[in-house]
Amino acid sequence: MSTLSIPATLHEDRGGPGQPLLTVRDLSKGFSVKGGLFGRGAGRVRAVDRVSFDVLKGETLGVVGESGCGKSTTARVLMGLLDGDAGEILFDGEGVGSRALPLRAYRRQVQMVFQDSYSSLNPRLTVEASIAFGPGVHGVPKREAIARARSLLARVGLEPARFADRYPHELSGGQRQRVNIARALALEPRLVILDEAVSALDKSVEAQVLNLLLDLKEEFGLTYVFISHDLNVVRFISDRVMVMYLGQVAEIGETEALFERPRHPYTAALLSSMPSLDPDARTMEAPLAGDPPSPIDPPPGCRFHTRCTFAEEVCSAREPALFEMSAKHRAACLMLPPGSGHSRAPATPEAAHV
Amino acid sequence: MSDALVEVRDLKVTFMGGARPVRAVDGVDLTLARGEVMALIGESGSGKSVTLRQLMRLNPERKTHVEGSIRVAGEDVMGLSSARLTHYRGAEAAMIFQEPLLALDPVYTVGAQITEAIRRHERVSKADARARALALFERVRIPSPERRLDAYPHEMSGGMRQRAMIALALACRPKLLLADEPTTALDATVQIQILLLLRELQRDLGLSIVFVTHDLGAAVEVADRIAVMYAGRIVEEGTARDLIRTPRHPYTIGLLKSRAHGALSKGSRLEAIPGSPPDLANLPPGCAFAPRCPLAADACRAAAPPALDVGPGHRARCIRTEDAAGLLMTQAA
Numbered sequence: 222m223s224t225l226s227i228p229a230t231l232h233e234d235r236g237g238p239g240q241p242l243l244t245v246r247d248l249s250k251g252f253s254v255k256g257g258l259f260g261r262g263a264g265r266v267r268a269v270d271r272v273s274f275d276v277l278k279g280e281t282l283g284v285v286g287e288s289g290c291g292k293s294t295t296a297r298v299l300m301g302l303l304d305g306d307a308g309e310i311l312f313d314g315e316g317v318g319s320r321a322l323p324l325r326a327y328r329r330q331v332q333m334v335f336q337d338s339y340s341s342l343n344p345r346l347t348v349e350a351s352i353a354f355g356p357g358v359h360g361v362p363k364r365e366a367i368a369r370a371r372s373l374l375a376r377v378g379l380e381p382a383r384f385a386d387r388y389p390h391e392l393s394g395g396q397r398q399r400v401n402i403a404r405a406l407a408l409e410p411r412l413v414i415l416d417e418a419v420s421a422l423d424k425s426v427e428a429q430v431l432n433l434l435l436d437l438k439e440e441f442g443l444t445y446v447f448i449s450h451d452l453n454v455v456r457f458i459s460d461r462v463m464v465m466y467l468g469q470v471a472e473i474g475e476t477e478a479l480f481e482r483p484r485h486p487y488t489a490a491l492l493s494s495m496p497s498l499d500p501d502a503r504t505m506e507a508p509l510a511g512d513p514p515s516p517i518d519p520p521p522g523c524r525f526h527t528r529c530t531f532a533e534e535v536c537s538a539r540e541p542a543l544f545e546m547s548a549k550h551r552a553a554c555l556m557l558p559p560g561s562g563h564s565r566a567p568a569t570p571e572a573a574h575v
Numbered sequence: 576m577s578d579a580l581v582e583v584r585d586l587k588v589t590f591m592g593g594a595r596p597v598r599a600v601d602g603v604d605l606t607l608a609r610g611e612v613m614a615l616i617g618e619s620g621s622g623k624s625v626t627l628r629q630l631m632r633l634n635p636e637r638k639t640h641v642e643g644s645i646r647v648a649g650e651d652v653m654g655l656s657s658a659r660l661t662h663y664r665g666a667e668a669a670m671i672f673q674e675p676l677l678a679l680d681p682v683y684t685v686g687a688q689i690t691e692a693i694r695r696h697e698r699v700s701k702a703d704a705r706a707r708a709l710a711l712f713e714r715v716r717i718p719s720p721e722r723r724l725d726a727y728p729h730e731m732s733g734g735m736r737q738r739a740m741i742a743l744a745l746a747c748r749p750k751l752l753l754a755d756e757p758t759t760a761l762d763a764t765v766q767i768q769i770l771l772l773l774r775e776l777q778r779d780l781g782l783s784i785v786f787v788t789h790d791l792g793a794a795v796e797v798a799d800r801i802a803v804m805y806a807g808r809i810v811e812e813g814t815a816r817d818l819i820r821t822p823r824h825p826y827t828i829g830l831l832k833s834r835a836h837g838a839l840s841k842g843s844r845l846e847a848i849p850g851s852p853p854d855l856a857n858l859p860p861g862c863a864f865a866p867r868c869p870l871a872a873d874a875c876r877a878a879a880p881p882a883l884d885v886g887p888g889h890r891a892r893c894i895r896t897e898d899a900a901g902l903l904m905t906q907a908a
Contacts, residue, residue, distance in 0.1 A: 287762035288733070393851050394619075423618035424789065425867075428833035428847035435844060450763060457835035457845070494763040496770070496792030498836070500815040503796055507768040511718070512732035 234278070236314040241275035242412055242444050243299070248272045248308035250291075250298050254517060264517045268294040270468040271308070273543075276412065281438070281445040283459030283476065285452060285491065289516045291468040292448050296416045299446070300333045312412075329359055332405035336417035338397035342389040342404075348374065349385035352404045359408060366407075373403040376440075377433060395426035399433065406441065414446045419454065431458060452495055456480055461549070464488045467516050467524040470543060474550030484552040487525045523555060535562040580751060580783045581607035581630070586643035588625050588634060595856045596640070599625040601807035603643075604882075605785075609750070612777055612784040614794035614815075617804035618852050623787045626804070627753050630785065631670050632660060647751060666696050668751040669744035673759050675736040679728040685739045686724030692746045711742040715772060734765035738772065745776070752776075754786045758793055770796045791830065795819060800888075803827050806853050806863035809882070813889035821903075823885045823896040825868045828903050862893070869902065870895045 250269040269291040276282045284292045297303040299310065301317075301324060312330065315322035335341040342351055352370035357363060371381040377399040389397055398418065405413055415434070419427045431454065438445060449455050455462060456476055463473040464485065472485040483489040490508040497504055509528050514520060520527045526536035536555055543551040544558045555563040559570050588600035600622040607613050615623040628634050630645060632652060645652040647667060655663055672678040680688055689708040693699060699707075705724070712720035715738040728736055737757060744752060754773065758766040774797050777784055788794050794801050795815050802812040803826065811824035822828045829848040839845075850867040853859070862880050865871040874894060882890045893899060 287764065395851055423852060424791075424830060425618060425833060425848040426851060428835070428845040429849075431835065432844045432847055435842070451835075452763070453835045457839055460841070491763055494767045496767070496790070496796045498792050498795050498819065500795050500819055504767055504771065507764070507771050509764040510768070512734040512765055513762060515732075 234313065238278055240278070240314050241311075242278045242313055243276040243446075244309075244311040244314075245275070245295075245299070246273050246309040246311075248295070248298060248310065249306045250294050250303060251306055266516050267468050267519065268516060269298065269305075270519075272465075272468070272470055274463055274470060274473060276444060276446055277461075279442065279444055280460040281447050281458055283455035283462040284446060284448045284465060285450065285455050285462060286465035286471075287450070287491075287513045289467065289513055290465040291516070292465050293416055294468075295465075296333065296414050296446065296448055300331060300414055301328055302333075329408045330410050331412045331414065332408060332410040333414040333416060334398070334401050334405050334418040336420050338394055338401055338421065339389060341401055342397060344389055347386050347388055348379075348392070348400050349381075351389075351400065352407050355404065355407050369407060370403070373406055374400075376406075376437070377403045378429075379403075393426075395422050395430060398422060398430055402430075402433070402437070406437065409441070410443070412444045412446065414448070416448045417450070418447075420449060420451065427454070434458065452480075452492065464491065467513065467519050469524060470553060471525065472550075472552040472554075473543070474552075478547075478550050484546060484550065484557060485525075485554045486529050486531055486556075488552070490528075523553070525554075531556060531563075531565060533563055578609055579606050580609045580611075580648055581605060581785070582644075582646040583626075583630070584644045586626065586629060586645065587641070588622070588629055589640040590634075590638060591640055592635075592638040593856075597855045598858075599807055599855060600629070603804075603807075603809055605802065605809070607751075607783050607785065609783055610777070610781045611800065612774075612786060612798045614786045614788060614798035614801045615804055616788055616791060616794050616801060618789060620806075620852055620855055621804040622807040623804045624755055627670075627755055627785060627787050630751075630753055631664055631668060633670075662696070665692060665749065666747040667749055668753060669747070669749040670753040670755065671737075671740050671744050671757045673756040675733075675740040676728055678740055679736065679743070681728055684725050684727055685731070685743070686726075689724075689743050689746050692743060696747045708742070708746070711745055712739075714745070714776070715739075715742045717742070733761055734768060737761060737765075737769055741769075741772065741776070745780070750781075750783060752782050752784045754784060756788055757786075759788070759790070766793070767796070773797055791819075791834070803830070806855065806858060808863070808879075808892060810864065810893070811889075811891040812882075813886070817886060817889045821886070821889075821900070823889070823899050824864075824891040824893045825870055825895070825899045825902060826864045827891075828899060829867075832902075870898050 248269055249271055252266045252268060254264050254266055286292050298305045310317045312322055312327055317327045318324050349370045352373060353366035356366040371385055374381045374384055379399055419430050422430060447458055459476045462476050462479050464471045466487050472488045483492055493508045514527060522537040522539055523541050526532040541553040541555045543553045545551045555561040556565040559567045583603055583605040586600055586603040589596050589598045603626055617623040686708050690704040693704040693707055708724055709720055717723050717738050758769050770793060776782060786797055798815050801815050801818045802809045805826050811827045822831060832846045833848055835845060848867055853863050861876040861878055865875040880892050880894045882892045885891050885896050
């Protein structure tokens with residue numbers, strides 16, 4: 222496969238395999254909302270509120286949560302489509318936007334695939350031109366960019382001779398999403414953010430695209446941030462999963478540990494909300510009542526306490542920090558740290574780590 | 576008469592608007608007993624929503640060519656006069672949609688919309704209609720219903736709006752509820768609440784429900800029977816248990832096997848169905864699934880297979896159902 226004439230140093234692994242590819246520290250992003258007739262009484266949506274996490278090299282981090290939990294806003298800030306209000310993003314140890322890693326160099330290494338395959342392609346460009354556009358902007362000679370586009374098309378399962386000259390409206394949803402994936406890969410990124418990238422696809426096509434994503438990850442040594450509301454799909458594709466609720470991280474851990482033994486009551490409720498697919502064991506009771514509250518005025522203390530079956534007085538007074546149950550599994554719930562004041566919290570630090 | 580509430584026979588719906596006529600529904604037979612919940616599942620373009628809309632005669636009549644018969648409670652729906660149709664929509668059959676924000680009128684309160692619907696159909700006073708609207712809100716478990724009746728649709732959360740739309744649909748005590756992907760746009764924790772609500776309403780009010788979805792999981796949660804559609808035809812139909820445990824059509828089997836489910840070992844691949852859904856304007860002469868089917872033989876490509884009984888109340892449109900059972904076996908291995 223031909224390599225682009227992008228300066229090789231930019232793509233080199235700098236910090237070694239042990240250093241996270243992406244480090245996010247205390248990231249916040251808010252939006253002001255208009256209220257009242259003349260835009261007065263305005264509030265502020267704290268869409269992402271002091272969120273910290275790492276994305277390790279070569280892993281897939283799944284991000285789940287309901288509408289308003291801030292998962293898409295987080296993705297857009299990571300991608301540089303929105304500016305964060307506060308916090309820090311490090312890419313392979315370098316601050317994004319610093320002299321060592323200017324924004325332009327960062328953007329080349331981080332690409333995104335969106336849910337709506339149609340609106341994320343220019344309707345007036347052929348598929349081939351769309352894929353070659355990004356490299357062109359970054360100074361790759363046209364002929365080389367086109368050759369690269371065609372080889373990527375072949376790689377995502379679209380025969381270049383048949384598909385290169387087509388326009389987006391001439392493709393099916395699954396085919397368009399393959400084009401979007403090829404386009405994201407055209408700049409040889411190291412991190413690909415997939416924001417509900419398979420959610421709009423038919424089930425029979427979704428499986429094909431998930432398999433393709435796994436193949437591409439192996440072949441190009443990619444790292445994924447995979448955002449989805451479909452827990453089955455997230456479990457299948459992710460090495461680790463981060464659960465968000467109203468702009469904060471509720472729980473983060475290795476996929477199987479988190480699915481087998483969720484430690485945050487919200488994670489547990491989310492998991493048991495999944496339809497069972499067993500006609501003899503239908504869900505008898507909804508795990509949670511009501512809708513997620515609005516992120517405009519999030520509840521004080523633990524944001525989940527308004528819907529939590531275990532909520533006690535302390536939950537509305539104290540905001541839980543992420544508590545480390547083991548090196549790889551953390552959750553923000555007052556039932557976990559010893560001495561938190563919640564009656565279910567363990568008495569001793571030793572008891573907290575089982 | 577039988578106790579069937581809905582009887583659809585050889586329904587064919589063809590859209591004439593485009594450059595070429597598109598047959599979206601191609602010979603659908605459906606029988607729904609009173610108090611039964613049937614899920615129609617399928618991918619986009621499979622004809623599930625078009626079938627549902629035709630039960631309400633919502634497809635644009637001038638651009639649609641419809642053949643076959645639809646009887647609901649013994650009445651010929653296709654032959655209804657416009658006055659009878661107005662009565663039928665609401666009092667006999669009612670529909671709920673995926674996006675309540677689009678289905679509800681943004682400039683009237685939800686309570687006003689429900690009382691209006693009631694008073695269009697029955698001679699009752701405003702106060703009585705409002706009392707019924709309030710009872711409906713309680714019925715669909717909207718918290719502080721009195722206050723919520725005076726809310727506009729945009730003031731409600733997604734789950735609440737869906738409950739309000741269900742209340743509106745039930746306003747004139749229909750026997751048949753048609754649900755077009757009513758939980759698809761909802762969050763997971765809200766979706767299960769609405770599915771349970773539909774189940775409860777069905778049980779308490781003796782409703783018959785046709786529930787259209789692309790989500791097998793949601794279908795299993797609410798439906799007694801499931802019909803799987805592909806390219807305008809029902810390719811397999813049976814009880815939810817039959818469909819999940821002993822599917823006989825290669826497409827149903829493929830759908831079940833391609834699902835990401837449970838703890839699959841890391842790095843494994845899903846057993847995807849190859850190819851893409853067919854172009855309705857350009858269907859192959861035989862079985863529409865043949866180009867993607869691992870069992871397709873020459874006979875499959877020659878003529879569309881008839882619906883064959885594979886068990887009591889369990890039918891599949893496939894001539895190779897015995898071999899298809901073998902496809903399922905490889906799943907366990």
